[in-house]
Structures are given as C-alpha cells and as structure tokens.
Amino acid sequence: MTRGIRLGAGARDAVVAFLGFLLLACLQSPGLVVPDTKYDLVVDPGRFLVQATHLWTGLSFGGQVQNQAYGYLFPQGPFFALFDLVGMPAWLTQRLWWAVLLTLAYVGVVRVAAALRIGTPQTRAVAGILYALAPRMLGDLGSISSEIWPVALAPWVLLPVVRVLQGRMSPRRGGAGAALALALMGAVNAVATAIACLPAILWWLMHRPGRTWARLAAWWLPLSVAVCLWWAVPLVLLGRVSPPFLDHIESAEVTTRWSSATEVLRGAATWVPFVSTDRVAGAALTSEPVFVLATGVMAAVGVLGLLHRAMPARGRLLVIAAVGLVAMAAPWVGPAGGGLAETLRAFLDGAGAPLRNVHKFEPLVRLPLVLGTAHLLALLLS
Secondary structure: OOOOOOOOHHHHHHHHHHHHHHHHHHOOOOOOOOOOOOHHHHHOHHHHHHHHOOOEEOOOOOOEEOOOHHHHHOOHHHHHHHHHHOOOOHHHHHHHHHHHHHHHHHHHHHHHHHHOOOOOHHHHHHHHHHHHOOHHHHHHOOOOHHHHHHHHHHHHHHHHHHHHHOOOOOHHHHHHHHHHHHHHOOOOOHHHHHHHOHHHHHHHHOOOOOHHHHHHHHHHHHHHHHHHHHHHHHHHHHHHHOOOHHHOOOOHHHHOOOOOHHHHHHOOOOOHHHHOOOOHHHHHHHHOHHHHHHHHHHHHHHHHHHHOOOOOOHHHHHHHHHHHHHHHHOOOOOOOOOOOHHHHHHHHOOOOHHHOOHHHHHHHHHHHHHHHHHHHHHHHHO
C-alpha cells in the first residue's frame, strides 16, 4: 500500500489556480503559436539560446545587434528549451509558460495579503485573480509576456521584506528570498525588472531604521547586486555597440498620451492597445464600454478599500500607489493634467528615455489596489 501525498491548503490553492489558468490559456487559439515576444524562442529555443550568448546575430535582417537577447538565458529560455527537448508542442509550452506566470502573480498577492492580515482567504483569492488578470497582464500576455514576468514576481520581492520587518523571518532569509525573486525575473527588460522591485524598496524605506532594518539591507543589497551581474555586464557591453535606438522609437508624447489618472487606476494606461488592434484583449479593455465600466468599478473598489481607516498598512500602501500614479499620470497632457507634463515629457525624451514607457510602473498601483479590494470585500461580506 502506498501512502498518499497530502498538500497543505496553500499548495492546493496554487495547484487549483495553475490548472485554472492553464485551461484558460489553452482555450486561447489552441494549436497555434502566437507572437509572444519572439517566434524563434518558441519554435527553436536551443538555437535561440546559443545565439543569445553573442551581441551580434546574422540570422535576421541581414545581421543585427541583439537587444537584450541574453535576458532570455534565464529563466524563460531554459523553460522553453526543456519542454522542447521532451517533445512538447511549441504552442502548449507557450501556454504552460503563461499559466506559470499567472499562477505566480496570483499566489504572490495571496501571500502578501495573508502576511499583512488583509481580508479573508476568499477575498485574498479575489485579489490574486484581479492582479493576475489585470488589464496590463491580459493585454501583454500573448504579445510580450517577458515584460510582465517581472510584474508577476513583484509581490515575491515584497513578501520576504514584509515578513522580516514584522519579525517573522530572519534578515538573512528575507534578503536571500527577495534577491532570489529578483534573480528569477531574468533580464529581458532591465527597467521593468528594476521597477518591479520598487514596492519592496519603498516598503523598506518607510520603516524606521533599526537593527533588523539594517541587517536586511546588508543581506538584500549585495545579494541583489550579485544575482544581476550576469546580465548587467552584457548590458554595459550592449550600450557600447548599440545605436541610440531610443531616439527612433515611440516618443513620450505617444507613451503618455493615454496615461490619465483614470486610465492608470483602471489599469489601461499602456499605449500600444490604443493604436494596435493586434493586442485583442488590450484593445477590448480600452474601447468596449462594458470592460471600461467593469475596470473602472474595480478600481473604485480598490481605492475605497485603501482609504478605509481599518485598512492594514494603509499609509505605506497609499504611498506606494501614489508613487506609481504620479510616475504614470504626471506626464499626461489633458484637462486634469499636471502643470509639469511638458517638462516631464521632455525629460522622458532625453535623459529619462529608458523610463519613457511609463506603464512599467503599473505594479506600484495595481498591487495596493487589489489589496484594498480584498479588504473592502471582507468588510462587505462580514
């Protein structure tokens, strides 16, 4: 007789979430590979990874300097290579990747909410779903999942920092855990990776300095630097040989054109769906009245929950949300836009060009809002 394996409630929840997200992913164009980031990564990951170790490739456009291709060396590239080796169809490997991404986002939010004692198990699950299936996630999942991978892992950087400052985890373990989450983000987009760490950094900065606070930094900072060296060095080398492509792509006028406060709060500040119908989910969320209304209501619920006087960690979460809101909405030019909008746009077209796609600050707004939703729903259902 064999002994069965018993899973804890958290593990069962994660498994159920994964199976649900996998089913959802597989229902999207089953049997077809979609243009998520790079076709060659999905179709021939082994060859792609070999090429990614070089700054130059002769396989496309008659030869070109590769833009942060090394960022796929971990973890996305090996993920696709492993399933390619076992004969998994490319389209199914792609759907598995999406399911893993969404599950990590969901479980991360549930655990952060539990650590902060926000909501109930049921409303924490709602918050996790809202974060995993937020407009930014749905809009970019099938086209550039590599850029929202750090968004999915942002709660995992925050979680150990919260636990250490609560006295529930040692600074050594907490620093290592936060650095591990950073390492798992890869390096397809260095700016998105750095911004995904901001909620945790701001959380740490808003605590009164003390022995635990300092010991956490002493472990977290050097470990974070160490896990980034593998891609920081190639990034410097790339900067030496790459043409100034930021001067010839989308301008700040385009990237901030739709980043009003209302669009930011409802999660639809990404500019691409407004100009391209190829991103089907993103385009629907920006234009279909039912989706506009639904995302607006969800944003309002999150704001009300955040502002409620009994909201745990209200002050810190409001500051994090405010930083994200200002970063995305301040450069917007409109009736309710800030007076510094044109100055900020000039900065984003100059020295601040790497930050030009302001929608990358989305985790700072979305994470507090879904936590606020968990709190308010718990109050309403009690």
